[in-house]
Each structure stands twice: as C-alpha cells, then as structure tokens.
Amino acid sequence: MGKKKKQEIDLSNIKTVRLEINFSVPKEQFDELLRKMAHIAEEKISDQVEEKKEEDKTKKKKD
Incomplete structure (x- = not known):
C-alpha cells in the first residue's frame, strides 16, 4: 500500500x-x-463627550 499524501490548504483562498x-x-x-x-x-x-464639548467651544470662538 502507498503512502497517503498530506492534504495542503491554500491559505490565499481563505476569506x-x-x-x-x-x-x-x-x-x-x-x-x-x-x-x-x-x-x-x-x-x-x-471622554468622547468631553472632546465634543471642547470642539464646540473652539468652533464658537472661531465664529
């Protein structure tokens, strides 16, 4: 009996x-x-709320 070949997977085709x-x-x-x-x-x-408030203040100062 012959040896079995190892099954190889082409990794570039895996999504x-x-x-x-x-x-x-x-x-x-x-x-x-x-x-x-x-x-x-x-x-x-x-933190996001504080950053938004700071952005609003800088925008108001520019206007």
Missing part, C-alpha cells in the same frame, strides 16, 4: 475563519470582568 471556543469561568470572576468592561466603556463615552 474567513470561524472559531468555536468553550470555556468556563467562576461566576464571581465573570461578574468582575463585566464590571470592569462596563467601567471602561463609561470612561470612553465620557
């Missing part, structure tokens, strides 16, 4: 890759992660 990852985390750690993520999101939103 998407789908990964399925299953993991488990204790509820306390997951809740802490969500809390931190929410805090980061709030900081980004407040």
